[in-house]
Amino acid sequence: MNRKQLAKIGVPDYCTDEAIQAIQAAVNAGARGKDAKQQLIAVLAEPENYLSDEIFGTFAKSMFEDETAEPITPIDYAVWGDEYIEEMSHQQMREACSLPHAVAGALMPDAHIGYGLPIGGVLALEGAICPYAVGVDIACRMKLSVLDLPLEVLSNEKRRRELSTSLEKGTVFGTGKAWSPKQNHAVLDQDWSVSKITRQNKDKAWKQLGTSGSGNHFVEFGLLTVTEDDKEMNLKPGEYVALLSHSGSRGTGHSVCSTYSAIARKSLPKKYAHYGRLAWLEMDSEAGQEYWAAMNLMGDYASANHAVIHRNVIKLAGANVIGGVENHHNFAWKETHGGREVIVHRKGATPAGAGVLGVIPGSMATPAYVVRGKGNDASLHSASHGAGRVMSRKKAKSMFRLNAVRNDLKKKGIEILSAGSDEVPMVYKDIEDVMNAQTDLVEKIARFDPKVVKMCGDGSRAED
Numbered sequence: 182m183n184r185k186q187l188a189k190i191g192v193p194d195y196c197t198d199e200a201i202q203a204i205q206a207a208v209n210a211g212a213r214g215k216d217a218k219q220q221l222i223a224v225l226a227e228p229e230n231y232l233s234d235e236i237f238g239t240f241a242k243s244m245f246e247d248e249t250a251e252p253i254t255p256i257d258y259a260v261w262g263d264e265y266i267e268e269m270s271h272q273q274m275r276e277a278c279s280l281p282h283a284v285a286g287a288l289m290p291d292a293h294i295g296y297g298l299p300i301g302g303v304l305a306l307e308g309a310i311c312p313y314a315v316g317v318d319i320a321c322r323m324k325l326s327v328l329d330l331p332l333e334v335l336s337n338e339k340r341r342r343e344l345s346t347s348l349e350k351g352t353v354f355g356t357g358k359a360w361s362p363k364q365n366h367a368v369l370d371q372d373w374s375v376s377k378i379t380r381q382n383k384d385k386a387w388k389q390l391g392t393s394g395s396g397n398h399f400v401e402f403g404l405l406t407v408t409e410d411d412k413e414m415n416l417k418p419g420e421y422v423a424l425l426s427h428s429g430s431r432g433t434g435h436s437v438c439s440t441y442s443a444i445a446r447k448s449l450p451k452k453y454a455h456y457g458r459l460a461w462l463e464m465d466s467e468a469g470q471e472y473w474a475a476m477n478l479m480g481d482y483a484s485a486n487h488a489v490i491h492r493n494v495i496k497l498a499g500a501n502v503i504g505g506v507e508n509h510h511n512f513a514w515k516e517t518h519g520g521r522e523v524i525v526h527r528k529g530a531t532p533a534g535a536g537v538l539g540v541i542p543g544s545m546a547t548p549a550y551v552v553r554g555k556g557n558d559a560s561l562h563s564a565s566h567g568a569g570r571v572m573s574r575k576k577a578k579s580m581f582r583l584n585a586v587r588n589d590l591k592k593k594g595i596e597i598l599s600a601g602s603d604e605v606p607m608v609y610k611d612i613e614d615v616m617n618a619q620t621d622l623v624e625k626i627a628r629f630d631p632k633v634v635k636m637c638g639d640g641s642r643a644e645d
Contacts, residue, residue, distance in 0.1 A: 190218070256283050277297070282306040329503050404422065537553070546606040586602075600638055
């Protein structure tokens with residue numbers, strides 16, 4: 182029977198697939214087509230009598246689903262730097278804010294289109310977690326290490342070559358890239374059996390420990406200018422040599438997101454199927470608890486990944502660490518806002534609770550800023566995670582050539598060891614505009630100017 186014939190005998194649209202599968206199963210079991218049709222009509226009349234039926238049970242159960250999705254009015258969300266945000270990002274944010282569990286949201290000034298939730302989107306859900314609102318690169322993060330090297334290493338040609346060598350030999354870039362020999366870190370002693378995916382991917386994670394991804398991931402040396410005395414970083418105002426990196430949980434994090442997002446989509450009632458990548462997991466479900474545990478493990482792994490990168494590069498540079506700061510920006514946290522415990526998703530957004538330090542980068546040619554959060558309730562204690570893109574990677578590759586940009590930046594004292602043409606400065610918003618749009622969210626306490634930059638230059642697809 183086709184869909185038109187099924188509709189004629191009274192099969193609801195939302196049960197059509199199950200009806201077709203039941204008819205086929207009945208015929209495969211030896212029933213004639215006419216008999217299978219009559220059986221289907223009997224189930225339509227009294228579905229409660231067939232819930233355990235081997236052939237028609239799934240169809241019977243589908244009859245009891247409330248498939249009429251009542252329109253949900255999106256909750257309001259706060260916006261910073263609206264003049265820098267395109268309408269498509271707002272559309273994505275409005276859809277995310279119409280999720281049944283949504284209680285609060287915010288859009289940061291670096292916002293641009295993402296998968297599901299826009300990059301720069303902050304979403305609070307009550308009792309649920311959305312894997313794609315965290316992102317594919319779970320726990321993508323920033324790490325800044327301030328070093329005891331003299332400032333001359335950034336200007337002296339010989340010393341600068343030594344910094345370049347430490348970057349070239351201290352990590353590797355690219356999708357799927359691994360270290361040989363494998364690196365060691367205490368994170369490998371944690372419980373990787375919290376989910377099937379983390380257990381199966383532990384060896385891959387070990388091989389990729391200390392590596393950097395593609396796209397906008399980087400490791401770079403630069404000049405850090407501290408503008409105020411900060412006890413947490415243990416630094417006095419002045420200029421320092423620093424190492425800054427941006428990377429995440431690599432292939433294992435990607436697998437965790439993809440797997441649990443698929444589970445979430447499969448388990449959604451049909452009336453919510455239109456949410457697609459915004460599918461969520463109930464926090465009290467088995468899958469929800471597995472994802473939560475796996476996500477937090479990926480947070481620890483991403484932190485370890487940066488620790489190994491910094492350990493290797495700094496050792497090769499012959500330096501010691503005298504201060505630093507780091508933070509996630511693709512993650513979810515249990516927090517209390519408005520007197521309610523909620524799951525705050527920050528996809529491409531930096532935690533900015535009162536007094537909390539973080540790093541907000543610009544581009545290969547523009548400053549990054551160390552910031553202190555102001556704990557703004559309207560932003561759910563969040564800020565931007567960078568400058569934010571103004572064009573797609575495909576368009577950027579068609580418009581720009583890295584060598585031309587590299588030569589121009591070299592004249593300005595910035596050396597690009599490797600990168601993609603989709604990461605040139607022109608593809609980003611002005612970091613100063615972004616920072617000026619969020620002065621009520623964070624205050625600047627230091628400025629990092631890149632001097633020797635290494636990114637992925639092998640053409641790997643972006644992972645974030």
